[in-house]
Amino acid sequence: MAGEHHNHGITDARDHLRAHSDLVLPSVDPRSTPGYDGDKESGAADLIAGLAELSEFQERLFAAGQKGAQDSVLLVLQAMDSAGKGGIVRHVVGGVDPQGVELAAFKAPTEEELAHDFLWRVQKRVPRPGFIGVFDRSHYEDVLIGRVRELAEPDELERRYGAIVDFERRLVAQGTRVVKVMLHMSYEEQGERLMERLERPDKHWKFNSADVDERAIWPAYQYAYQEAIQRTSTDEAPWFVVPADRKWYARLAVQAILIETLEDIDPQWPRAEFDVEEQMARLRATM
Amino acid sequence: MAGEHHNHGITDARDHLRAHSDLVLPSVDPRSTPGYDGDKESGAADLIAGLAELSEFQERLFAAGQKGAQDSVLLVLQAMDSAGKGGIVRHVVGGVDPQGVELAAFKAPTEEELAHDFLWRVQKRVPRPGFIGVFDRSHYEDVLIGRVRELAEPDELERRYGAIVDFERRLVAQGTRVVKVMLHMSYEEQGERLMERLERPDKHWKFNSADVDERAIWPAYQYAYQEAIQRTSTDEAPWFVVPADRKWYARLAVQAILIETLEDIDPQWPRAEFDVEEQMARLRATM
Numbered sequence: 001m002a003g004e005h006h007n008h009g010i011t012d013a014r015d016h017l018r019a020h021s022d023l024v025l026p027s028v029d030p031r032s033t034p035g036y037d038g039d040k041e042s043g044a045a046d047l048i049a050g051l052a053e054l055s056e057f058q059e060r061l062f063a064a065g066q067k068g069a070q071d072s073v074l075l076v077l078q079a080m081d082s083a084g085k086g087g088i089v090r091h092v093v094g095g096v097d098p099q100g101v102e103l104a105a106f107k108a109p110t111e112e113e114l115a116h117d118f119l120w121r122v123q124k125r126v127p128r129p130g131f132i133g134v135f136d137r138s139h140y141e142d143v144l145i146g147r148v149r150e151l152a153e154p155d156e157l158e159r160r161y162g163a164i165v166d167f168e169r170r171l172v173a174q175g176t177r178v179v180k181v182m183l184h185m186s187y188e189e190q191g192e193r194l195m196e197r198l199e200r201p202d203k204h205w206k207f208n209s210a211d212v213d214e215r216a217i218w219p220a221y222q223y224a225y226q227e228a229i230q231r232t233s234t235d236e237a238p239w240f241v242v243p244a245d246r247k248w249y250a251r252l253a254v255q256a257i258l259i260e261t262l263e264d265i266d267p268q269w270p271r272a273e274f275d276v277e278e279q280m281a282r283l284r285a286t287m
Numbered sequence: 288m289a290g291e292h293h294n295h296g297i298t299d300a301r302d303h304l305r306a307h308s309d310l311v312l313p314s315v316d317p318r319s320t321p322g323y324d325g326d327k328e329s330g331a332a333d334l335i336a337g338l339a340e341l342s343e344f345q346e347r348l349f350a351a352g353q354k355g356a357q358d359s360v361l362l363v364l365q366a367m368d369s370a371g372k373g374g375i376v377r378h379v380v381g382g383v384d385p386q387g388v389e390l391a392a393f394k395a396p397t398e399e400e401l402a403h404d405f406l407w408r409v410q411k412r413v414p415r416p417g418f419i420g421v422f423d424r425s426h427y428e429d430v431l432i433g434r435v436r437e438l439a440e441p442d443e444l445e446r447r448y449g450a451i452v453d454f455e456r457r458l459v460a461q462g463t464r465v466v467k468v469m470l471h472m473s474y475e476e477q478g479e480r481l482m483e484r485l486e487r488p489d490k491h492w493k494f495n496s497a498d499v500d501e502r503a504i505w506p507a508y509q510y511a512y513q514e515a516i517q518r519t520s521t522d523e524a525p526w527f528v529v530p531a532d533r534k535w536y537a538r539l540a541v542q543a544i545l546i547e548t549l550e551d552i553d554p555q556w557p558r559a560e561f562d563v564e565e566q567m568a569r570l571r572a573t574m
Binding site: 063066067097191198199201215216 | 388390485502569
């Protein structure tokens with residue numbers, strides 16, 4: 001059960017987790033639980049409590065969007081393999097009405113996608129008004145694997161940082177709150193999670209031998225993340241670095257970030273666009 | 288709590304609810320609970336119990352689909368306004384991993400959609416292998432409102448019945464289980480639900496004065512549903528008429544239909560496509 005001191009989950013999660021242009025990624029402890037003094041058990045209870053709150057906000061957001069409000073939320077999830085993106089989608093986003101969620105999972109780009117600018121496929125999947133959009137991987141892959149695997153020249157990477165900031169600024173100006181989360185897992189924890197996938201036959205389908213190859217260049221990825229976050233964390237579209245070695249904490253933290261973002265929007269039930277009494281009378285005549 | 292007699296939810300739900308070419312819709316009591324002798328309380332408990340089962344099947348289906356299996360499920364939901372389609376999506380489909388669900392809500396067709404054959408927009412939204420697709424309204428609107436509001440000539444309606452049967456047969460041949468559900472609500476119950484929307488300011492956004500207009504021609508819709516179901520309920524793509532005056536029953540019934548459908552597929556965890564020992568050794572070398 002939730003104790004008295006943390007029955008509201010994490011307070012001011014965004015302040016605790018916000019990453020700025022001076023981020024030093026190794027200074028964030030992947031096992032830490034910023035802003036939360038509860039344990040796994042209380043964390044699970046607080047997650048369930050928060051779900052009701054998130055659900056109500058989501059429904060209001062959707063309702064307002066159906067009646068002309070322009071607000072939406074875009075949650076961008078980035079992380080190394082096995083850091084828990086899927087668990088966030090399942091246990092945080094999965095708690096709200098699927099009718100109000102637009103989920104986009106970006107894989108390696110197709111030939112058609114590669115023929116276009118890197119933002120082309122992403123722009124098509126931004127959430128409509130009233131929706132919570134989730135990017136499971138995103139345009140950030142193009143400055144992460146793009147950099148680490150030298151798929152792009154340094155000049156092109158520079159251009160992309162700028163293009164990303166501009167793109168997200170335009171999104172925000174149109175009414176989309178852009179919230180970017182890096183799930184920050186330790187090298188040791190990833191080793192254990194990948195080993196678990198190998199030990200359990202029902203997890204074999206999630207294992208990819210390329211994950212071990214990428215692991216061999218872990219520091220290059222960490223550096224690419226740090227650089228990408230430094231270059232693209234703006235007041236309009238902030239990055240949050242969420243310690244993710246404890247899955248329960250990461251879920252609670254992303255839930256809290258979403259709830260705080262929706263609190264800012266404060267979506268309201270739309271007023272009736274019809275005369276309620278008149279419609280009641282019409283309806284009564286049919287009963 | 289679930290009692291001893293119904294702790295597995297509805298047994299053989301599909302047999303109880305299957306509609307054939309001789310369907311007489313008024314013979315189905317919207318308040319009945321075919322195949323279930325529990326009450327609202329046990330129904331809610333059984334729904335939660337079934338969720339775990341449905342979730343596991345869905346994950347297996349998804350995993351198999353990632354590794355080449357062609358199976359998928361398409362749930363088509365049709366009903367009069369306020370019958371509870373949204374609740375099915377929220378409480379039945381919403382219980383499984385959103386990463387394995389493709390939800391398509393079909394509204395009044397756009398100009399572009401109207402310029403194409405009525406199946407054009409629908410074909411684009413069929414589920415990929417491994418996914419559970421849900422159509423919230425569907426191509427059936429084109430033989431329901433299409434018929435009632437005389438948006439199509441009788442010849443064209445005839446053509447559409449045939450085109451639907453052919454289209455669904457092709458889908459099934461490609462590996463998609465097509466499951467069609469009509470939520471069958473009484474006229475009286477709809478009156479109460481629409482009145483509730485008018486009485487609650489947080490429900491006003493769901494109310495549409497056109498719902499009262501459609502209500503005035505309720506029998507025409509019932510007849511159009513009966514005809515559509517008679518003409519398109521095939522062994523490959525059966526219709527189920529689910530009594531829906533009790534929301535808890537309708538949810539339990541649709542969940543049971545989905546579980547039985549997935550039991551037929553019996554998706555298996557894919558075998559590893561790599562040498563497990565070899566990958567373990569590689570991974571260990573990085574730890």
